[in-house]
Amino acid sequence: MMVNQPKYKTSDEVDFVIIGSGAAGGILAKELSTNGFRVVVLEQGPYLTEADFTHNEIEILAQDKLTNHPKLQPNTFRKTPDEKAKLQRAVLYGRCVGGTSVHFTANFWRFHEIDFIERSKIGPIPGTTFADWPITYADLEPYYTKVEWEIGVSGLAGASPFDPPRSKPYPMPPLPVKSSGVIFERAARKLGWHPYPAPMAILSQARPGRSACINCGFCLAFGCEVGAKSSSLATAIRMAEKTGRCEIRPNSYVHRIETDAHGRAVGAVYFDEKRNTHLQKAKAVVVCANGAETPRLLLLSANKQFPNGLANSSGWVGKNLMLNSGGPVFGQFEDPLNDYKGFAVSRVFHDFYELDHDKVGFYGGGGLDARFDLTPIGFSFGGLPPDTPRWGKDFKAALAHNFDRTMEIFCHGTSLPVENNSFSLDPDLKDAWGLPALRLTYKDHPDDLKLANWMYARAHELFEAPGASKHWGFPAAESQFAVHLLGTCRMGNDPKTSVINADHRTHDVKNLFLCDGSSLVTSGRGQPTMTIEALAFRAADRITALAKRGEISA
Amino acid sequence: MINELSRRTFLLRAGTGISAAWISANWPALLSAAKHAHSAARAAKPPKLEFFTPEQAIEVDAISARIIPTDDLPGAREAGVLYFIDRGLATFAADDQSTYREGFPELQARVTDMFPNAAKYSALAPEQQDEVLHSFDEKTESARRPFRARPGARNFFETLRQHTIAGFLIDPDYSGNDSGAGWKVIGREREHAFQPPFGYYDKDYPGWQPMPKEADKK
Numbered sequence: 209m210m211v212n213q214p215k216y217k218t219s220d221e222v223d224f225v226i227i228g229s230g231a232a233g234g235i236l237a238k239e240l241s242t243n244g245f246r247v248v249v250l251e252q253g254p255y256l257t258e259a260d261f262t263h264n265e266i267e268i269l270a271q272d273k274l275t276n277h278p279k280l281q282p283n284t285f286r287k288t289p290d291e292k293a294k295l296q297r298a299v300l301y302g303r304c305v306g307g308t309s310v311h312f313t314a315n316f317w318r319f320h321e322i323d324f325i326e327r328s329k330i331g332p333i334p335g336t337t338f339a340d341w342p343i344t345y346a347d348l349e350p351y352y353t354k355v356e357w358e359i360g361v362s363g364l365a366g367a368s369p370f371d372p373p374r375s376k377p378y379p380m381p382p383l384p385v386k387s388s389g390v391i392f393e394r395a396a397r398k399l400g401w402h403p404y405p406a407p408m409a410i411l412s413q414a415r416p417g418r419s420a421c422i423n424c425g426f427c428l429a430f431g432c433e434v435g436a437k438s439s440s441l442a443t444a445i446r447m448a449e450k451t452g453r454c455e456i457r458p459n460s461y462v463h464r465i466e467t468d469a470h471g472r473a474v475g476a477v478y479f480d481e482k483r484n485t486h487l488q489k490a491k492a493v494v495v496c497a498n499g500a501e502t503p504r505l506l507l508l509s510a511n512k513q514f515p516n517g518l519a520n521s522s523g524w525v526g527k528n529l530m531l532n533s534g535g536p537v538f539g540q541f542e543d544p545l546n547d548y549k550g551f552a553v554s555r556v557f558h559d560f561y562e563l564d565h566d567k568v569g570f571y572g573g574g575g576l577d578a579r580f581d582l583t584p585i586g587f588s589f590g591g592l593p594p595d596t597p598r599w600g601k602d603f604k605a606a607l608a609h610n611f612d613r614t615m616e617i618f619c620h621g622t623s624l625p626v627e628n629n630s631f632s633l634d635p636d637l638k639d640a641w642g643l644p645a646l647r648l649t650y651k652d653h654p655d656d657l658k659l660a661n662w663m664y665a666r667a668h669e670l671f672e673a674p675g676a677s678k679h680w681g682f683p684a685a686e687s688q689f690a691v692h693l694l695g696t697c698r699m700g701n702d703p704k705t706s707v708i709n710a711d712h713r714t715h716d717v718k719n720l721f722l723c724d725g726s727s728l729v730t731s732g733r734g735q736p737t738m739t740i741e742a743l744a745f746r747a748a749d750r751i752t753a754l755a756k757r758g759e760i761s762a
Numbered sequence: 763m764i765n766e767l768s769r770r771t772f773l774l775r776a777g778t779g780i781s782a783a784w785i786s787a788n789w790p791a792l793l794s795a796a797k798h799a800h801s802a803a804r805a806a807k808p809p810k811l812e813f814f815t816p817e818q819a820i821e822v823d824a825i826s827a828r829i830i831p832t833d834d835l836p837g838a839r840e841a842g843v844l845y846f847i848d849r850g851l852a853t854f855a856a857d858d859q860s861t862y863r864e865g866f867p868e869l870q871a872r873v874t875d876m877f878p879n880a881a882k883y884s885a886l887a888p889e890q891q892d893e894v895l896h897s898f899d900e901k902t903e904s905a906r907r908p909f910r911a912r913p914g915a916r917n918f919f920e921t922l923r924q925h926t927i928a929g930f931l932i933d934p935d936y937s938g939n940d941s942g943a944g945w946k947v948i949g950r951e952r953e954h955a956f957q958p959p960f961g962y963y964d965k966d967y968p969g970w971q972p973m974p975k976e977a978d979k980k
Contacts (some may be wrong), residue, residue: 263954264936266854266928364970375814385970387961398972405970422955426933548950550960584931584950589924598899599829599923604947608835611948612961740824 212452214246216477218486223755224247225476225490227462227505230307231737232724232744233358233496234312234440238447239748240494241454245755248455248488249448250478252501253303255458256310257441259434261431265585268429276303276309280640284647284740285688289628298648299500299690304431305458306441307498309347309737313428313552313581314409314437315620316361316738318352320372321345322562322573323732333571336624336653337528342701342710343746345372353427358442359741360415363407370402371559380413382406382554383421387545389554392578395673396557403557406577409438410551411737418442430580457488462641465493465509465518465720473518479641492760494712494751496744497695499725500631504646506697507633513713519714519722520699522673522704526632528625528695529648530731533656534574534733537667537681538591541674547580553618554578560663561733570660572732574621576667580614587611593680613749617670619663620734624653650727652686657707660684692736697726711750712743719760723747790828809842813851813859818866819844820838824884825869826926828891835947842940846929847922849937858921865918874899895919 216222223245226233233249241247256274276299284293302308322329332338347580349372355361357379363426365377382405385393389406396403410427414420427437433444442696448454459481466474466487475489495502503526507517517525556577563573582591588607591614596606629651633644661684671679700706703715708727714720723744725736732739754760811819826838838844851859872894873883880886881893895966898919913934930944934952939945959965 246825262936263933265932266850266936270928271854282847367972370974382970384960385964385967387963390967393970402973423957423960424954425956426954527885537975541963544949545963546949546961549956550958584945585928587948588927588931599895599926601831601833604830604833604835604837608947608949611950613903655763 213449213455214452216246216248216455216488218488221475221489221491222248223491224494224751225250225488225492225494226494228307228496228498228501228724229305229445229456229495229722230302230440230498231740232747233494234306234444235741235744236494236496236723236748236751237454237456238444238451239745240752241451243447243556243619243748243752244453245752246453246492250460250462250476250488251305251307251456251458252461253305253458255456256431256433258433258435258650261433263424263426263430263583265583268311269586272303274302274304274429274431276301282633282637282639282645284645285639285687286649287651287686288645289649293634293647293649296688298688299631299646299693301498301500301691304441305445305456307438309439310431310437310441311429312409312437312439312737313579315553315556315735316355316363316407316409317556317558317575317733317735318372318374318742319345319348319732319739320370322560323730326730330565330571333624333655334573336626337672337705338624339698339705339729342699348739348742348746349373349375351745352738353672353743354745355738359409359438360410360411360418361407361738362412364405366492367404368402368558370561375551378407380411383410383412383551384423384554386547386550386554386578386580388547388578388580391539391541391545391615392555392617392670394553395670398673399669400574401557401559403555406553406556407477408551408553411436411438417446421551425548425550429583429586445758459640462497462505463508463641465495465505466644467509467511467513467518467717471513471717473717477543483641492721492751494721494723495712496722496724499696500646500690501511502722502724502726503506503631503696504633508643514716519716519720521705521716522700522707524705524707526696527627527630527708528698529629529631529650529690530623530692530694530720530728531650531687531690532659532692532694532731532734532736533572533621533623533652533684534619534663534734535660535682535684536618537664537671537679538593538614538616539671539676539679540593540610540614542613542677545615546612547582548612549617550687552579552581558733560666563659563662568658568662568747570655570658570662571624572622572655572662574619574659574663575735576663576670577618577620579616579618581616581618582598584611587614593678594682617667619660619667621656621659622661622733623656623694623731625698625730626651626653648688648690650687650690652754655666657686658685692725692731692734694725694731694736697722698729699727700729711754712747713754721747721751769778772941775931809845809848811846811848813862818862819848820884821866821869822847822922824891825895825922828888828895829923829926830930838930838942840940841930841943842938843926843929846932847925850925850929855925861918861921864944865922868918869894
């Protein structure tokens with residue numbers, strides 16, 4: 209950690225200041241510093257490493273060691289703009305070097321061709337801002353391949369007949385199958401569907417300085433102690449540090465992007481650990497703070513010249529939020545699966561990627577995977593059948609019987625972009641630094657809920673096929689908690705309806721770039737991180753080209 | 763009942779701070795009164811109550827023993843849940859201190875109301891104890907996915923229920939789940955590195971094969 213790192217002075221105008229060190233920020237830091245630029249990465253969270261990671265569920269689930277803390281940074285929630293938002297934890301994201309990629313499940317599906325052009329194919333959907341992307345799958349394909357090879361993704365090319373075209377196979381074979389995966393695969397084939405080994409950003413083979421997965425069983429929500437999970441921390445950040453041109457500055461909470469009289473960004477203003485304020489000067493600013501904090505930062509940066517917030521002449525900053533529909537259905541079997549061993553997911557299928565609207569009666573599509581992602585305490589709260597007593601002899605008996613015999617089929621699907629669904633600044637509530645808190649406004653589009661219920665029904669069929677002793681789930685409920693944070697600073701060609709162009713440059717501020725979940729135009733089918741990383745690799749190429757042509761500082 | 767009495771006696775004394783030397787001197791004797799072998803593990807670290815009074819500790823211990831009772835498999839007691847909660851209230855769960863402080867009089871009021879002849883919860887018969895707990899229990903549907911929407915503790919009993927489960931099932935490396943008692947119950951091996959095959963259904967898996975051609979993409 210922190211080897212060869214330069215220490216730039218805040219007054220030293222570096223080439224790029226990158227805000228956020230997660231899936232996108234890590235890759236941009238690596239690419240831009242590799243391309244010869246001087247880079248400072250400002251990360252609001254601490255710089256933790258493998259040695260700091262534990263299997264302590266209290267630390268993770270109750271103390272938010274790796275995630276945003278609801279006491280320091282409280283949120284509010286409301287369903288519609290005419291309501292007054294209530295104090296409620298509404299968003300979860302990684303708050304440490306590596307961001308959310310440190311604790312993610314690591315499902316790494318590529319988007320398919322359809323995700324970029326679906327609006328043209330099916331036409332407008334009332335009540336939404338459904339749109340095509342300004343780029344296509346073909347534009348992104350080389351960067352998907354780059355993600356797979358550079359950070360390390362396990363998988364089997366050609367295993368799914370629904371996969372989009374690829375220029376190269378995966379760099380390493382899939383992870384081993386789990387009992388949940390075998391049950392799922394047999395059931396899906398019986399029903400005529402096409403399960404295949406899940407592509408995962410977890411190493412099945414060791415790489416220099418990183419172990420292959422040891423199947424410890426503390427994966428989702430936890431940091432990987434052996435570097436097998438391909439987080440930005442274990443991959444891109446270390447490569448950036450090796451260039452000797454990139455400084456990772458943790459505990460740096462950016463709350464304003466400063467602009468000059470010409471409307472250009474001059475740097476990022478942040479609180480250090482002791483809450484002293486600094487301005488890191490830079491020739492250009494790249495915001496990769498996630499789909500909640502990126503729009504918040506733009507709104508916090510409002511000034512006389514940009515009264516609605518920076519890069520917000522369109523008024524679309526923070527809007528079109530998409531959370532991905534879906535959730536788990538649980539099944540329980542006669543014999544032990546021991547699915548607590550290993551990473552979460554070993555099988556998936558994409559037969560329902562594009563559902564026929566005329567047949568099902570709603571827009572949408574998704575993928576189903578076989579998994580177990582609950583650790584013991586989490587399981588006791590969320591993994592038992594709903595008719596289980598909550599304490600006492602029978603509760604204990606259920607815990608004892610079910611823990612090693614339970615699996616989930618997780619349904620992941622589209623969400624439609626809706627103008628009112630948004631992150632904005634709460635007018636009253638402040639965080640521990642005195643800054644306006646994040647306010648989530650969200651009401652699922654009815655099609656998203658219909659899709660989720662449709663997928664849950666398929667999951668139940670999957671559990672019927674192999675004869676699960678019991679299976680259960682919950683009907684789709686309206687979301688009030690955001691994990692996938694997508695679409696809030698949309699990419700597009702029209703400055704009136706989008707925030708950034710296809711180069712990730714904001715329409716309004718020439719030397720300000722945004723790249724993270726906020727850039728997405730559509731939600732994909734529930735696994736956005738790989739696309740965020742492919743976009744980051746591509747954005748780095750575009751930004752490098754602009755800089756080399758002198759088109760950023762000019 | 764001898765174990766119960768010894769246990770209460772010990773708890774009463776452990777927290778009074780009368781004499782650490784007394785506790786050390788008497789600890790082996792008290793241990794011998796307890797039949798569960800797990801207690802030996804604790805001999806190395808004689809517990810000192812950090813938050814609860816000895817009287818409160820007896821009540822918490824009695825409640826957690828109804829939440830996860832001891833049968834032929836270890837329960838909350840064998841996992842040292844009381845001490846986990848006590849330490850927790852001084853550390854990670856400090857925010858819940860008031861819930862407990864306000865909970866004890868509430869508990870006492872319910873006990874007195876429901877069983878006028880009983881002095882306190884811990885003195886009730888197990889079935890009576892359960893009745894008191896049922897009066898607390900909101901019967902709320904269990905939270906579906908704690909990772910997404912954390913279960914919010916709603917009252918004294920719910921808080922204690924969650925803390926008991928946490929103390930029973932936490933990775934034993936982190937001061938709870940003594941001797942891995944909770945993991946023994948749920949069948950979670952103590953190791954943190956595993957090799958396939960993992961379970962019954964993957965042990966004979968022949969390896970992934972593509973679907974036959976005719977069943978391909980429709």
